[in-house]
Amino acid sequence: MSNGTVAATAAHPVHRDPIGAKTGMWLFLFTELLLFGGLFVIYAVYRNMHGESFHHAAAELNVAMGVTNTVVLLTSSLTMVLAVSALQRGRTGRALGMLGATMVASVTFMVIKFFEWSAKYHHQIFPGQDHLREMPHGEDLFFNLYFMMTGLHGIHVVIGLIVMIVVFFKIKGGGVNAERPETLEFTGLYWHLVDLVWIFLLPLFYLTA
Amino acid sequence: MHDTTAIAVHADPDRHVLPDGLMVLVWVALLILTALTVGASVWFPGRVGITAAVIITPIKAALILMYFMHLKYEKPVFRWMFLTAAVILAVIMGLTLFDYTYR
Numbered sequence: 001m002s003n004g005t006v007a008a009t010a011a012h013p014v015h016r017d018p019i020g021a022k023t024g025m026w027l028f029l030f031t032e033l034l035l036f037g038g039l040f041v042i043y044a045v046y047r048n049m050h051g052e053s054f055h056h057a058a059a060e061l062n063v064a065m066g067v068t069n070t071v072v073l074l075t076s077s078l079t080m081v082l083a084v085s086a087l088q089r090g091r092t093g094r095a096l097g098m099l100g101a102t103m104v105a106s107v108t109f110m111v112i113k114f115f116e117w118s119a120k121y122h123h124q125i126f127p128g129q130d131h132l133r134e135m136p137h138g139e140d141l142f143f144n145l146y147f148m149m150t151g152l153h154g155i156h157v158v159i160g161l162i163v164m165i166v167v168f169f170k171i172k173g174g175g176v177n178a179e180r181p182e183t184l185e186f187t188g189l190y191w192h193l194v195d196l197v198w199i200f201l202l203p204l205f206y207l208t209a
Numbered sequence: 210m211h212d213t214t215a216i217a218v219h220a221d222p223d224r225h226v227l228p229d230g231l232m233v234l235v236w237v238a239l240l241i242l243t244a245l246t247v248g249a250s251v252w253f254p255g256r257v258g259i260t261a262a263v264i265i266t267p268i269k270a271a272l273i274l275m276y277f278m279h280l281k282y283e284k285p286v287f288r289w290m291f292l293t294a295a296v297i298l299a300v301i302m303g304l305t306l307f308d309y310t311y312r
Contacts, residue, residue, distance in 0.1 A: 019284075026287060030294040037298040044302055045309050067247050071240065078236040081227060081277050088226045192277045199269050202243075203262035207250035 025186045053138025058208035066206035076105030077195045090178035106161045225282040
């Protein structure tokens, strides 16, 4: 940026390139998109081959829990945007509060996911368990994909939570502020991507009936 | 405190602070669309439910991308970049399904 070079000669000789950084963040998000995209391709193929089994297997999933988690994630996306704009306006306290609410939502999401996964575990529908292995081919594919995709998504939620904790303390320490809010903005982008993936997981697994 | 005028020169000239009210509206829209998808699949399982999901889910995704992820307010190049990634994914998906259907 031409502006950047002018300012680099001023009191702070640190070169900053927010647009370049944003481009890098989006490129990373595209790799994430293709990572999940590969699994969506596998889902599409198996669903094409075993439509009937997918229909039966999907009926086993708890729609109420899936929908509750959707609401939790959508709300956490809202609190995340509100945290970003609060920080951009210089309202640090509000930004910390909103970021805290987003962290609470991410924990809520994982707790609900824990109960869902454990229920499946007790019904012997868990990768490696005999009952799953003896299911009609197609149904076992559905459940293995379900655990693979929601599991990978869950890992992303946990990583998001860890990043949010780090950013929370960076905002508190003043390193991330109204003049340089990129770290929080990019955390937000990542968090919305996690939400975006879940938006597709809900109909593919819970609403297939 | 830092010399804010010097730092302001560094800042992203495209920075656009999103209004809170608009974000709450987008959130309400996302919840309504979710309710519609779930309602359609629970009360009209089968063709109607699946059609609703196929139509509504991309709209929800677009709302998140455009508003929450700020794409609407970025330089056009960011939207083109996203479109490129999405088209690549669609092509992979399409060709794979084509292969499995007609092999």
